[in-house]
Amino acid sequence: MRRIKRTVRLTRRQFVAVSALSGAGLAIGCTVREKSGWDFLREDQASTLAAVCDQIVPADEFPSASQAGVLSYIDRQLVRHYRRHRDAYRTGLERANELSRQRFGKEIAALTAPQQLQIVIAIEKQDPEFFNLVRSHTFEGYYGSPRHGGNRDAVSWRMLGLAEPPLRGRAQYDLTKGTAS
Amino acid sequence: MKRVNAVVVGAGAAGGIVAKELSTAGLSVVLLERGQWYTANDCRKDDLRNQRTTVLGNAFGPEDDGNPRVVVDCRGVPHTVSPSEGSYSNNAACVGGGTLSYGAQAWRYLPQDFRMRSTYGVPIGSSLEDWPISYDDLEPFYEKAEYEIGISGDYSGTPFHGPRRRPLPMPPLPPNREFEILEPAAKRLGLHPFHLPMARNSIPYNGRGPCMRCRWCCGFACEVDAKNGSQNTVIPTALATGNCELRTQSTVKEILTDDRGRARGVSYFDANGHLQEQSADIVVVSACATESARLLLNSKSRLFPNGLGNRNDQVGRHLQGHHYTGAIGYFDFETYDDVGPGASIAITDYNHGTKGLCGGGMLANEFIRLPIHMVDRLPANTPRWGLGHKQAMRDFHKRSIVIIGPTQQIPTADGRVTLDPTVRDKWRMPVIRLSGNVHPDTFDIGVVQAERAEAWLKEAGAVSTSRMAGRPATVSAGQHQAGTCRMGNDPKGSVVNRNCQIHDVDNVFVIDSSVHVTNGGFNPALTIMAVAYFASNELVRNWKGTGFRS
Numbered sequence: 001m002r003r004i005k006r007t008v009r010l011t012r013r014q015f016v017a018v019s020a021l022s023g024a025g026l027a028i029g030c031t032v033r034e035k036s037g038w039d040f041l042r043e044d045q046a047s048t049l050a051a052v053c054d055q056i057v058p059a060d061e062f063p064s065a066s067q068a069g070v071l072s073y074i075d076r077q078l079v080r081h082y083r084r085h086r087d088a089y090r091t092g093l094e095r096a097n098e099l100s101r102q103r104f105g106k107e108i109a110a111l112t113a114p115q116q117l118q119i120v121i122a123i124e125k126q127d128p129e130f131f132n133l134v135r136s137h138t139f140e141g142y143y144g145s146p147r148h149g150g151n152r153d154a155v156s157w158r159m160l161g162l163a164e165p166p167l168r169g170r171a172q173y174d175l176t177k178g179t180a181s
Numbered sequence: 182m183k184r185v186n187a188v189v190v191g192a193g194a195a196g197g198i199v200a201k202e203l204s205t206a207g208l209s210v211v212l213l214e215r216g217q218w219y220t221a222n223d224c225r226k227d228d229l230r231n232q233r234t235t236v237l238g239n240a241f242g243p244e245d246d247g248n249p250r251v252v253v254d255c256r257g258v259p260h261t262v263s264p265s266e267g268s269y270s271n272n273a274a275c276v277g278g279g280t281l282s283y284g285a286q287a288w289r290y291l292p293q294d295f296r297m298r299s300t301y302g303v304p305i306g307s308s309l310e311d312w313p314i315s316y317d318d319l320e321p322f323y324e325k326a327e328y329e330i331g332i333s334g335d336y337s338g339t340p341f342h343g344p345r346r347r348p349l350p351m352p353p354l355p356p357n358r359e360f361e362i363l364e365p366a367a368k369r370l371g372l373h374p375f376h377l378p379m380a381r382n383s384i385p386y387n388g389r390g391p392c393m394r395c396r397w398c399c400g401f402a403c404e405v406d407a408k409n410g411s412q413n414t415v416i417p418t419a420l421a422t423g424n425c426e427l428r429t430q431s432t433v434k435e436i437l438t439d440d441r442g443r444a445r446g447v448s449y450f451d452a453n454g455h456l457q458e459q460s461a462d463i464v465v466v467s468a469c470a471t472e473s474a475r476l477l478l479n480s481k482s483r484l485f486p487n488g489l490g491n492r493n494d495q496v497g498r499h500l501q502g503h504h505y506t507g508a509i510g511y512f513d514f515e516t517y518d519d520v521g522p523g524a525s526i527a528i529t530d531y532n533h534g535t536k537g538l539c540g541g542g543m544l545a546n547e548f549i550r551l552p553i554h555m556v557d558r559l560p561a562n563t564p565r566w567g568l569g570h571k572q573a574m575r576d577f578h579k580r581s582i583v584i585i586g587p588t589q590q591i592p593t594a595d596g597r598v599t600l601d602p603t604v605r606d607k608w609r610m611p612v613i614r615l616s617g618n619v620h621p622d623t624f625d626i627g628v629v630q631a632e633r634a635e636a637w638l639k640e641a642g643a644v645s646t647s648r649m650a651g652r653p654a655t656v657s658a659g660q661h662q663a664g665t666c667r668m669g670n671d672p673k674g675s676v677v678n679r680n681c682q683i684h685d686v687d688n689v690f691v692i693d694s695s696v697h698v699t700n701g702g703f704n705p706a707l708t709i710m711a712v713a714y715f716a717s718n719e720l721v722r723n724w725k726g727t728g729f730r731s
Contacts (some may be wrong), residue, residue, distance in 0.1 A: 056566040081237045081245075117567075135566055140236055143552040143574075145228040148237065160552055160578045162396075163519060 073141030073150030092130035193278020196467030197411025202717035216275035233400025242274035247607030270658035280410025284399035288703035338375030366641035398522035497598035507585030510643030523549035540589035542702030666695035
């Protein structure tokens with residue numbers, strides 16, 4: 001079974017910095033802890049987004065969106081294929097917290113689950129473009145291929161009763177020999 | 182570069198066959214392909230990045246950067262789109278073209294599909310026309326395609342198909358659960374269900390093994406190379422002759438002509454981005470309906486100021502694909518057995534003969550739906566998100582069947598490919614501008630087809646159904662794109678003659694779905710292949726040593 005761990009993805013600059021640090025660390029004989037973090041999201045943006053995503057796919061006997069790695073998926077794509085959506089996330093998450101502060105005096109991440117649900121219903125109504133973007137990306141991360149950081153341990157596929165990708169067949173045929181026709 | 186007899190532009194369904202037929206007949210051939218050559222080892226079972234679900238891009242090209250198109254919607258608003266967006270109407274850019282990753286349904290059109298104008302007249306606002314060739318002209322070449330490419334299936338359950346001399350070379354795959362549920366229901370309705378034809382090995386064939394029945398099929402390359410396209414059949418044969426050279430990552434810029442108005446070759450950007458010239462006695466354009474039209478329109482010269490073959494403003498018109506309609510049924514028992522490719526049973530009872538309406542289409546169960554396809558296909562009263570949505574995913578992913586089909590489109594002269602006046606691609610060439618919409622009569626028959634799909638599902642025991650019959654706001658082309666260089670006897674209303682030879686220039690051929698006058702109510706791949714065999718046969722027959730005389 002493939003096991004997808006939450007891995008730390010470093011930008012090139014971070015990599016250089018960490019390499020330098022680890023060199024220094026080795027030199028003085030102490031360990032350097034891996035830095036946790038996101039490629040694109042700030043920590044506060046990540047917790048806001050997690051609150052929204054977890055209303056779109058809440059936890060029941062199976063994990064919620066964030067538990068299944070949806071944030072890793074979205075964060076990773078925001079520095080890859082979804083670079084064009086960066087502004088939408090920046091401003092959308094800000095508007096979402098603004099709404100939350102107006103109604104409950106706190107940011108979304110600090111609310112109770114029923115309050116978060118109310119806010120997400122309000123976002124869907126007042127900010128449909130942003131909501132639909134997050135909804136699509138949440139479903140992609142939850143139900144899509146684990147290779148992109150979401151759907152951790154293929155949890156949604158197991159929830160639906162689907163076998164994990166079986167590599168049937170690959171060993172049966174030597175694909176490198178003989179002509180094709 | 183050394184002059185050759187023929188340069189073929191595009192190594193897809195048609196180009197691969199043309200290269201094979203010409204090279205085995207002894208002509209020297211250069212086959213140019215803008216994409217790469219992928220093999221079964223490049224198969225990635227990626228639900229989000231393939232040729233069907235492209236939210237993270239196309240697996241087999243073209244890449245999103247540097248390949249824009251402009252799509253004008255039905256309100257006249259232009260949108261610049263990239264290849265992973267649906268309205269772009271992308272077809273894979275790789276050796277094999279669409280046939281590397283297609284679902285591989287391999288249909289013959291029906292005899293009436295070649296005589297649409299004679300059968301139905303011309304609906305107002307349409308450009309419906311007959312083909313200059315008939316089903317009988319193509320029949321031997323359909324058979325050749327079925328045997329050389331390798332098709333499995335069984336037509337014996339239906340009387341609704343054209344006459345054929347030989348059965349398909351391979352039996353169908355064993356039925357999946359959907360087949361077993363849908364077959365008796367269709368029979369109770371008086372319909373004629375059968376095992377649909379697929380370019381997929383059900384038994385060892387052509388030196389490769391059979392389908393292993395995984396769920397990643399339509400949109401993916403085949404992991405065990407059991408799916409048959411030009412990349413694993415005719416192209417290797419062409420290369421084995423020693424007469425054919427395949428150059429990948431080579432994007433053709435234009436067709437070059439001489440002072441007498443004959444083609445002398447093509448210019449193209451090679452894998453390193455350098456502009457090269459390949460001279461040839463014959464140029465064959467097989468780049469798919471949108472890109473073939475673009476190449477002709479971009480090949481402007483003093484004698485052809487509006488593009489090659491475009492003296493009568495026909496290049497790029499009559500663009501059509503298929504109007505997909507159908508229904509999804511929800512059941513109170515499991516319908517899903519995780520046995521690919523999924524699509525297994527079809528009816529062709531409704532391709533013609535609907536009173537008062539033009540055409541129709543085949544209906545079949547769909548390829549396996551991956552979970553990501555299901556999120557927006559739940560019953561109508563399901564919440565769009567939240568616990569209710571999650572529960573519905575669990576309830577219905579394995580308890581639903583989709584019946585859908587390619588409704589034949591009624592072509593219009595306004596559905597078209599032109600060149601955008603401002604937007605350029607990474608080679609600084611003008612890009613495709615798609616405009617027009619679907620003829621309203623097509624929408625009408627599409628709704629009737631969806632009702633028929635619902636009736637079939639209900640008979641099979643569906644507790645409820647949802648109809649799938651949208652009205653897209655843009656021209657329909659997609660992977661089934663066709664019609665932009667129409668075949669015809671009258672040069673005023675067509676671009677090529679019945680042998681796929683451009684009316685204006687006797688050594689330029691367009692051989693691909695561009696020449697389809699109408700596109701049938703079926704997936705077009707096998708017809709593209711049959712036309713390629715037919716046209717290659719005529720070309721070789723008329724070839725006189727070093728020059729070409731028609």
